[in-house]
Amino acid sequence: MRYACLALILTFLAGVSSALEVEDHRRYPGTGNEELHVISTADLEVFEPYLLAFQAARPDLTIDYTVASSAELHRAIRNGAVFDLALSSAMDLQFQLANDGYAQRHQSDRTLALPNWAKWRDLIFAFTAEPAVMVLSTERFAGLPVPTTRQELVGVLRQHPDVFEGAIGTYDVRESGLGYLFATQEARSTDAYWRLSEVMGRLDPQLYCCSGQMIDDVTEGKLALAYNVLGSYAADRLARASGGKVQVLSMQDFGNVMLRTALIPSNATNPDAAGLMIDMLIDLGLRSTPENWPLPPLNQVGIDHAAGFSQIRLGPALMVYLDPLNRRAFLSEWENAMVQK
Amino acid sequence: MTGTGSIGRKLTLLLAGVAALLSLLSWAMVNGLAKQAAERTQDNVLAASATTIAETLRSEQGEVRLELPYSAFSMLGAIGEDRVFYRVTAGEQMLTGYEDLPLPSDPPSQGQVVFDTAQFSGEAIRMASVSRVIFAGVQAVPVTVTMAQTRNGVSAITSDLSQLAAFLSVMFFLVAVAMSAFAAQTSLKPLNEIAAAVARRGPSDLRPLRREAPTELAPLMTSLNRLMDRLGQSIRRSEDFIAEAAHRVRTPLATVRAQAEVALRTTDDDAEKQRLRRIIRAVDESSRSAGQLLDHATVAYRAEDLSRHPTDLADIARKTVDGLEPTAAMKDIYIKLDTAPATVSGDAVLLENAFRNVLDNAIKYSPEDTTVTVRVFVENGYARAAVVDEGPGLGDGPAENLTERFRRGRNTEGIVGSGLGLTIASDVLRAHGGHLDLGQPTKGKGACVTLVLPSS
Ligand SMILES: Nc1ncnc2c1ncn2[C@@H]1O[C@H](COP(=O)(O)OP(=O)(O)OP(=O)(O)O)[C@@H](O)[C@H]1O
Ligand SMILES: [Mg+2]
Numbered sequence: 001m002r003y004a005c006l007a008l009i010l011t012f013l014a015g016v017s018s019a020l021e022v023e024d025h026r027r028y029p030g031t032g033n034e035e036l037h038v039i040s041t042a043d044l045e046v047f048e049p050y051l052l053a054f055q056a057a058r059p060d061l062t063i064d065y066t067v068a069s070s071a072e073l074h075r076a077i078r079n080g081a082v083f084d085l086a087l088s089s090a091m092d093l094q095f096q097l098a099n100d101g102y103a104q105r106h107q108s109d110r111t112l113a114l115p116n117w118a119k120w121r122d123l124i125f126a127f128t129a130e131p132a133v134m135v136l137s138t139e140r141f142a143g144l145p146v147p148t149t150r151q152e153l154v155g156v157l158r159q160h161p162d163v164f165e166g167a168i169g170t171y172d173v174r175e176s177g178l179g180y181l182f183a184t185q186e187a188r189s190t191d192a193y194w195r196l197s198e199v200m201g202r203l204d205p206q207l208y209c210c211s212g213q214m215i216d217d218v219t220e221g222k223l224a225l226a227y228n229v230l231g232s233y234a235a236d237r238l239a240r241a242s243g244g245k246v247q248v249l250s251m252q253d254f255g256n257v258m259l260r261t262a263l264i265p266s267n268a269t270n271p272d273a274a275g276l277m278i279d280m281l282i283d284l285g286l287r288s289t290p291e292n293w294p295l296p297p298l299n300q301v302g303i304d305h306a307a308g309f310s311q312i313r314l315g316p317a318l319m320v321y322l323d324p325l326n327r328r329a330f331l332s333e334w335e336n337a338m339v340q341k
Numbered sequence: 342m343t344g345t346g347s348i349g350r351k352l353t354l355l356l357a358g359v360a361a362l363l364s365l366l367s368w369a370m371v372n373g374l375a376k377q378a379a380e381r382t383q384d385n386v387l388a389a390s391a392t393t394i395a396e397t398l399r400s401e402q403g404e405v406r407l408e409l410p411y412s413a414f415s416m417l418g419a420i421g422e423d424r425v426f427y428r429v430t431a432g433e434q435m436l437t438g439y440e441d442l443p444l445p446s447d448p449p450s451q452g453q454v455v456f457d458t459a460q461f462s463g464e465a466i467r468m469a470s471v472s473r474v475i476f477a478g479v480q481a482v483p484v485t486v487t488m489a490q491t492r493n494g495v496s497a498i499t500s501d502l503s504q505l506a507a508f509l510s511v512m513f514f515l516v517a518v519a520m521s522a523f524a525a526q527t528s529l530k531p532l533n534e535i536a537a538a539v540a541r542r543g544p545s546d547l548r549p550l551r552r553e554a555p556t557e558l559a560p561l562m563t564s565l566n567r568l569m570d571r572l573g574q575s576i577r578r579s580e581d582f583i584a585e586a587a588h589r590v591r592t593p594l595a596t597v598r599a600q601a602e603v604a605l606r607t608t609d610d611d612a613e614k615q616r617l618r619r620i621i622r623a624v625d626e627s628s629r630s631a632g633q634l635l636d637h638a639t640v641a642y643r644a645e646d647l648s649r650h651p652t653d654l655a656d657i658a659r660k661t662v663d664g665l666e667p668t669a670a671m672k673d674i675y676i677k678l679d680t681a682p683a684t685v686s687g688d689a690v691l692l693e694n695a696f697r698n699v700l701d702n703a704i705k706y707s708p709e710d711t712t713v714t715v716r717v718f719v720e721n722g723y724a725r726a727a728v729v730d731e732g733p734g735l736g737d738g739p740a741e742n743l744t745e746r747f748r749r750g751r752n753t754e755g756i757v758g759s760g761l762g763l764t765i766a767s768d769v770l771r772a773h774g775g776h777l778d779l780g781q782p783t784k785g786k787g788a789c790v791t792l793v794l795p796s797s
Binding site: 099100101120121188313315316317318319320323324325326329 | 406407408409410411413414415417418422423424425426436437438439462463493
């Protein structure tokens, strides 16, 4: 198997997070000495506008932004790394942190405005709703019917192995927390998932850690299609000139919608600033106009719902697939299907 | 009268107290039941969850295997936003879950769910444990599945219900108080009605009360009626007695007077004549008193059960003037009559008696050769019969005192009288809802005595 996550920057920070595998890191110095340490799974290019907006409101604050994978983030908080705010796309891992007592309460008029499905115990707050989509290369799909359901996708893949051999990208669920979440939720919701994995596994799929790289590879024509990509990233990159080389597709039979969540770790040193940042993110999450932000708001969930999208619920059921026994069982089944040798 | 507080208020307070007690009791009961129900719900869900997991237990290649079903966890989200912990152990060995989750205090026996409460991760938790024996290879391993959950959902439901119950209890209490007040008022209504009926009665109305009354009030009514009956009887007896007495006094007095007059005419001795005149005067005085006493008794008796008929005051005045004209003529007093029809409803005999006493006074106390003016007219809904004389007037003191029994003025030297005339007149008018007006004429000296009665 091949890993495409080559751009991984391995940085070792001093102190508690010595064991932390950091993908990216940036400091936004403020005028005062107060600091806000954020750990997040969102790439800088996606999230920088939010940080700048927050700093515009609080110019005195120095923002320290660390990007890590969702699994790394989870591990870091569990091991007591000191951050004021943890933003992650892996709802299950975030939920487990809150359930196990690693998060602290935050309440404000913004959190009260948040609908009940978008928060849990005032510990964890959703601020985006991002669907999982399929991205395909128009060039390599030329002449082929565009599938709208998994059933049709399985058909297209079976009939044209020549086109798709080595040209399907999807998450390596062993690596990516979000990929694991998408896969488990999909396996739970539709029996087409295993059939599709079986078919993909026979076509030598490329396994990725992150949505960004998958989309880039589709744009460059290295991949014919990327399955289970974060729709928000895809739309964002599409907007940035792919010149019609890429098409974003959502499956009509079923689609996952992930909630990006924020929590304040229990050992945060500046929970007040973190609370303010959460309030700003909730505000943006509740906006009714699209506006020019990289990540979509929460309220599109309703619209997506009509098209067979199902939002992953924040609740104890998220912990089921995190159980080591269940994870081992799921991964072995997944490997059997995907990594056929 | 001594006051011991209102029965109505006491009754209301008592009933309200009972209602408050019941409200409190029902609130406490609902509270307890709600808590129990919520806890039982959580226990059931936890038990179902643990049992669902236990059902997936199996042995594979000599090892205990299980998977956590999605539903086992999703059902735990149903009660509320509670934190979830779990642990699965096979014998002494921990299979999966939270290692430091406390053990149930008594280990569950095969297939039975055991509940326990404990403290974990800084919060109170409820645990359900279920045990199953799995044959791993040749060995029987007891596997225990424990599901635990914090109790926020339960307390949220309980406090919600408790609040609702409190609200309902307060409402119940308020309604009960309103109803108690109403009940107290309704049950006291007959009593108040009887009291009002008694109060409405004239001072001498002693007829028995005839009205519907609840059984509880029947004794009161009976004794009240008996009392009034006795009172009436004793009044009637004394009236009879007075009438009888007056009669018995007057007859011999008339004889004495006749004898005295005969003696006066036959004697020439001046001193003797003087004595005889004094005797005649005293006899007149006594006779008058007896007559007035009889009239007074009659008035009191007839006023008790006043007959009311339309009567013209002008008629009465005319008749009375006719009757007293001879007396007036003896003193060369001219009675000037000026009447307009003035109908009142009442007892003609009593009204005539009253008017006669007033006119009698005017003639009696006026000097010779004067005029007494009688005017009957209606004014502001009141019929008036005014008698104006040119005599000495009613004196300086408060004129109302003259209506007291046996009260005579200072100007009565040598004038026969008993002091009951104005008393009788005043009593008659009061019995008719009117009054006697004692004053002076607008011009000149003299007295102006007016009978005032509501006209009909
Ligand atoms: N028209 C009047 N002029 C002057 N004094 C009067 C007149 N009418 C009543 N009085 C005074 O009021 C007193 C009370 O009057 P009342 O008629 O009650 O008693 P009486 O005339 O003395 O006795 P009788 O019972 O015989 O009428 C009289 O004694 C008298 O002093
Ligand atoms: Mg008189």
